[in-house]
Amino acid sequence: MTEKISISLTDEHAQLLQDAVKSGDYASSSEVIREALREWKARHLLARLWDEGLASGPAERDWSMRDIxxxxxRRKASA
Structure with a gap:
């Protein structure tokens, strides 16, 4: 299901959008916007998870990256 939405862009953003399509990296402006929204969503999820991790307090163990x-x-092998 899709929904048509009208948006306003600055001249600079409109040019970036057009250049992305003209370069052949994207088939349409919609593809550029969809990818930008997916990346925005992922960045916000990562930020939320980061904040939750910080809020959870210090780790119970003092592990190195090698330990992690x-x-x-080990967990993957036993799964």
Missing amino acids: KADAR
Whole structure:
């Protein structure tokens, strides 16, 4: 399902949109906007998860990155 929405862009943003399509990287302006929204959504999710991690307090263990990776590999192997 899709919905048509009309938006206003600055001349600079409109030119970026047109250039992205003209370059052949995107088939349409809609594709550019959809990808931008997906990236915006992912960035906001990552920021929320980061904030939740900080709010959860210090880790119970003082693990190094090597420890974290080894633990992840053990979990993956046992799954």
